[in-house]
Every structure is written in C-alpha cells, then in structure tokens.
Amino acid sequence: MALLDVTNLSIRFGGLLAVDDFELHIEKGELYGLIGPNGAGKTTVFNMLTGVYKPTTGIIKLDGKDITGHKTTEINKDGIARTFQNIRLFDQMSVIDNVKVGLHNHYKYSSISGILKLPGSRRVEKEIDEKAMELLGVFGMQNVRDELSTNLPYGQQRKLEIARALATEPKLLLLDEPAAGMNPNETKELMDTIAFIREKFGITILLIEHDMKLVSGICEKLTVLNFGRILAQGATKEVLSNPEVIKAYLGNE
C-alpha cells in the first residue's frame, strides 16, 4: 500500500481551476519530485496536502487513512511536515527553540508543571534539549544554537526549516524548493543532506524543485505539472526523456 494516495484532487479559486484532477502515489521510503514551470500549481498542491487550502474535489490518504479536509495542525499530527518556498521560521526565537517547537507534540508536560518548573518539566526539558541538539547536529548547526534564527545566513535558514519539520517526526516530508536561492556548492551539500536524512530517519520525501540537476540527481520518481494538470508521471529517467516534458518544461528555460 502506498504511503500517500492522492486521487482526483482539484481546486478552484473563483473561476480559475488552479489544479485539475491531480493524482499522486508515493511508496514508503521514496524520494519523489514534483516539477513544473512557474505557476503550474505545485505549491498549491502542497497547500492542499497540508490543509492550508481545502480542495474542491479529491481524496488524500496517508498510510491508508483519509486525511482530506483535516486542518493544518491535525495534518502535521497525522504525519506530514513541510517547509515553505518563502522561508517561514520563528524569526524572533533562537535556532534551537525553532527545533524545540517542532518537538512540541512528542515531548509533553502540563502547563502547571511548566509554570512552576516542577521536576517533571525539568526532566522533559532536558530530553527536549538533547533531542534538539541531535537534530541540529544532523545539519552541523550546533554552534549556532543560540543565534536568533532571523540572523542566520540563507542556506542555514533553509536547513533549519528542514530540521524543524523533521522534529515533528513526520512519515512524509514535503520540501518546497529547498535549493531556491542557493549556489551550486550549497545545492550539492543540500542534496547530500537530503539523501542522508532519508537514510537516517527512514523517511519518505516529496520535493518541489526548479533545479533540474537536484531533481535528476536524487529523485527516483517524478510528476510533472503544467497549467494545473499532470503532464507526465513515472520514473525519473523516463519522465525527463518524455518529449512533451522537454517541450513544456525544459524548452521554456
């Protein structure tokens, strides 16, 4: 059974059919790419998968469970975490606190215990701190733990967003243009990191990308979206050699 099963997904904004009859099936452990020209509706798909937008039609199933229409918060608890195209960090909080927010639903203690700093809360806080440091370690960011996240360089902000998403222990991780604005070196490093976290956390990843190199380098399967419709779908090599795709997507570049 697929981890993510999306059938007949579409959304209408006023008169505009932004995404039409979208299908997606991702197996556990896959690294899947969603590509397409600007305005093709990729981020809109992400927003529907994460409950930011309510789809007009269609069913989204995660691990066999119907999550269509769930609110964003619930969907995170269901097991989907994401990053954003325009980075959305908790600007005025430290780097480590950003990750700790991600751990919120997995390390709990009561409000009263926290307000009174009871031993129970101190113990859990210690675990939270250790876990957050471990996650920062994956991205080599332990040394900036107390920086304000808004002060980080761009590349590290992108990584921190991924670390925060991973902290919520998702089954499926959605990355919205993770390499946007990065130079070739940073992109290379990011590719390695994405491959590494897939191995380490045994996680399934769906990513939106413009950078063809990144996509062809690490994704096993692709879906190409154009004008809100699926243009091609399948193994990376086949999709990228599909003449339709070359015409619509690569031809435009």
Place this chain on the structure above:
Amino acid sequence: MNFLNYLISGISLGAVYAIIALGYTMVYGIANMLNFAHGDFIMVGSYIIYVLVSNQGMNPIAALLISIVCCAGIGVLTEKVAYKPLRNAKSRLAVLITAIGVSYFLENGALLIFGSNTKAFPSIVNWSGVTLFGGQVKIQGTTIVTILASVIILVVLQWFVHKTKEGQAMLAVAENYGTATLMGVNVNHTISITFLIGSGLAAIAGALMCSAYPSLTPYTGAMPGIKAFVAAVLGGIGSIPGAMIGGILLGVIENLSKAYISSQLSDAIVFSILIIVLLVKPTGILGKKVQVKV
C-alpha cells in the same frame, strides 16, 4: 413622533462621527497607523473658534475657516515631527505610543492655556431650524447643517480620491507602500496631504459637534475620537463610504439606546454592536478581505 426626533438627532450625531471617522480611516489606510491623537484635533479646532468668536468677536464662518487651516497645519506638522521618523520603526507600536504622547500633549497644552473649566462654545449656525407635523417634530438648524455638511464632504472626498492625481496617489500608497514608491509616487507628500485633510475635517467636526453640544473642555475630543475610530472599524477601515455608514449607524444606535434603553449603558451598547459586526464580518461592513499568501 418622539422617535423621529431621536432618530434625526442620532443621524446628526452620527454625521459628526462620520466626519471624524473619515479622517481616521484615511490616515489609517494611507499611513497605516492608529492615530490616537486624531480626536484631540476636534478640541483644538473648537478652542480656536472659541477664542476667535467669543474673545475677538470674529464672524463664525471666518473663524471656522481659520480653524480648519490651523488644524490642517498642526496635523501636517505633527506628522512630520512625531510620526514620520517612526515610519519604519521595528514595531508598529512605537508610532501608536507616540500618537498617545501627542494626544497627551494637545490635551495638557489646552489645559495650560484654557484651564479645566468648561467653556460655552458659540454656535456657528445661526438658524433655528424647521418644525414639521404641526410642531411635533423640530429639527435644529445645526442638525440640518451637520447632516448636509457630512454628505457634501463624503461626495467631495470620493471625487478627490477617485478623480484627482493626488487621490490616485493616496490609493496607490494605501494599496502598497513599497510599490507606490517604486512607481514614483511621492509618499511623503501623499501622507502630508492625508494628514492635512484628516485634521481639517476634524476641525469641521469639532465646530459642528460643539454647536450642537456647546460645552468645551480639553477632553472634549477624546471620547468622540474613540467612537469615530469604532465607526471607522465598523464600516471597514480604509473605506470612505464605510466610515460614513459606520458613523451614522453608531450615532443613531447611541441616541436611540440613550432614549429607550438606558443612558448609562448606551456606550456599552454601541461597543457591543461593533463586536457583533466584527464577529459576523471580521473586516467591517465594507472592508476588504485580505488573503495571506503561503
């Protein structure tokens, strides 16, 4: 027939709120700030008229014109000195607090000059009004003038905003500050014009309000200022017709609840209306819905 009397005086009170609210809503829409000192310009304008008419014996209309010019000038000056330096401050609260400082400044300045004693304001309308239905309904001259003034101001403002170059610039700044600058709109100039109009309108509102309720103290403008702010939000902040609708609605509700429910609770009723409207329509009656882009 009593009802009609209350209704008409409510509309008149609402018209005053509307004129103040127009200034509030324009400043909010264009400078993106809650100008808590706006209501105090009512008081400043009224004191100017009081001095000119009661002490100098000037013609009320001439005094009104001078008052408008003075208030407009003070408004522009306030913006330049106190608000403009904070336009790009890290927190929007900074300019809000400064506006509160300006409000204290104006109120206490008036207190220093005129003392805390109530002054009897000389009416600027010399017309006793009309009686209808064989004397059952009496409409004061001030009431008629106030309502007419608010309608004229609304029409002129709508024309100004939609048909003149200055007005178009205002709409552009209100829509997007950054883009307007890139398109070559002189933002400083546009904001000055906004304060000029808003403060001038406050002077008119002050003259009309004090003609109807002729007791003037340094705190005369504070509560009507807040009510007008509520009216602006009620109508949909940033919307000129909205401010008008909100103002009239507020005045009518306030007057009718004073007459029929309880004069003590009328303010509570007015504020409850605001809450109910915002619950149904979170951006006010004519407000635009804003969608956050993800």
Place this chain on the structure above:
Amino acid sequence: MSKTKTLSKTGRDHLITYGMVIIIYIVVEILLHAGLINNQMQGLLVPVCYYSVCAVALNLCVGILGELSLGHAGFMCVGAFASAIWSYQMQSTSMPAGLRFFIAFLIGIAAAMIIGVIIGIPVLRLNGDYLAIVTLAFGEIIKNLNSALFLGIDSKGIHLSLKSAIYLNLEDGVDPIVNGAQGIAGTPRDANFTIAVIVLLISLFIVQNLIDSRDGRAIMAIRDNRIAAEATGINVTKYKMLAFVISAGIAGAAGVLYSHNISTLVSQSQYFGYNVSILILVYVVLGGIGNMRGSVIATAILYILPELLRGLNKYRMFVYSIVLIVMMLLNWAPAAVMFRKKLFARFRKNEGTAEGGRKNGTA
C-alpha cells in the same frame, strides 16, 4: 558545555529580575523606617506594584502572544470588583483577614480569567488592529456595566440589577454592596507594600517560567509565524487562549490589589477606562516589548515621574507628554537607532585600539 551555559544564562536573567525587585523592596523598607519617604510617595508604592503586575500581564499578551490588547484595565476592573464584593461581604464574619484576602485573590483572578475566556473566544479570531479595537470595546463595556451594576446579598441569595437599588428587592435592613456609579464603599484595606511586592514577584515567576516552557515556545511560535506554527502541529487557538487567559488572570490579581488599597471602589473612566489600558501599554512599550523586567522598571519610573515633576506644578503633565514623545523617538526611530549603533561601534573600536595600543606598549 555551551548548553549548561545558556541554561544558566536565562536562569540568571530571571534571578536578576527577582533580585532587582527584592533589593528595591528592601531599600524602600529601610527608607520607610528611617522616615525618609513622604506620605505622598508612600501612597504610590502599592499602585506602582499593581500597575507593574498589570504591565507584566499586558506584556505577556503584547510581547509574547503578539496581540495588541487595549482592554487590560477591564480585567483589572473585573478582578477589583469580584474580590471587593467578597471582602466586603466577609468582613463582618470572623474569618481572619489574611485568609479572607488570600481567597479574595483567588476570586479576583478566577473572575478575570472567566471573563478572559468569554472575551477571548470571539476576540482571538480577529487579527491585528481589529483585535485591538475589540479589546478596547470590551474594556469599555466592562467598565460601563460595572458602573451601572447594583448588587446585594441577603438570606435569599444574590440580587442583581442594572437599573437601581430598588429593583434588588433586598430584605429589610440589608444594604446593597455595589451601588451603581457609587460603586463599593467600605471594603477592607488589606493590601500593603509587602503583599503587593509578593504578588509582583509571583506574577514575574509565572510569566517568565511560562515563556521558558514548552507552552511558551508554542505561544511565541504563533506570534512569529502563525502559518508555520500550524504546519508544525501547534494548536493555535489553544495556545492563544492560554496566553490570553493567563494574562487576564494576572491583570485580575492587579485589580485585587487595587480594590484592597482603597476604601471606595468606583468604575469610572479615570480608573478603568481605555486610557488606563493605554497608559499600561505605554509602560510595556517603553520597557521593551517582551521584556518583563523592563516593564517593571518602566512602570516604576513613569508612574513616579509625574510625582517628581510636581515642582513644575501645572506644567507636569505637559512636560510628561513631551518626555514621552522624545523617548519614543530616541528609542525607536530607525535614524536614532542607527546613530546609537554607530556611536556604540565607534566607542568600542576606540576601546579596542586603546587596548591594542596598550598591548603593543607592554610588548
């Protein structure tokens, strides 16, 4: 290594705040015993504390939750009246004053929190300035209703009216407790400086610990980026409500101190109107948004300042307004901030070269 360092860093920061309050308390007590504080200043001690408590509460709402409330005086009003009704009713019984006052706090805080929930449900759905104006509206409604409230208690229970005392239908010989615009006269004056300082310390303890906790992080995450907080699995409504209600409860505690520091409690604009809420907001912003210690310091200075300006007589509030505007411009104007940074940088550079020079000299 760095972990223990930062843990003790926030911990130390909190200790400085508590220490500051305690040291000021001790100094003031010594001055009081030495007779160095005049009556007028003595009268300001408890008010400074309850406005500080309210400023801390408002800062939780504005600085940590990130929502502008202009109605916190309303929560103070609720706390003040609810607790005063209790204390008034119980002062004729044999209950010890200490216990009575303690329960008064519980009642005042609970009442403010309940009103906080009732207001929070509609208000927290709104955004930004709309939320601000609605809190202002609620504050005014509370003040208004309280000034029209008549309340009495007899053997049949509690009687309420919004019209006049006659409608209460109280038994003979029973007087109403709350008398409309005249409010409550004759509440016991249980509050004193020591208790007020303790309440302030407890408020600081609660708010600072909350900020450091799991809940606090969730609240600040919502403040910084609501959409990201949702996507990270934070229940936005729950945590907004939590912060708002705790904030209301603490403001209610300030109200309890207020009503037990005076003998006649009335619900008028100058005590509980929007201008009082705004006054407290001024303390919060000048003390630093999100900075609890700053709120306490700013409240103390700004509350006492007009008294210190008493020598200026009728000019004092005028001068105060100018001080306020100038402080805001110097603190917040980007130009002033840049200038300060440059000055600071140059100062540091000079220091650095001076040090380097010295080193060279010795070498």
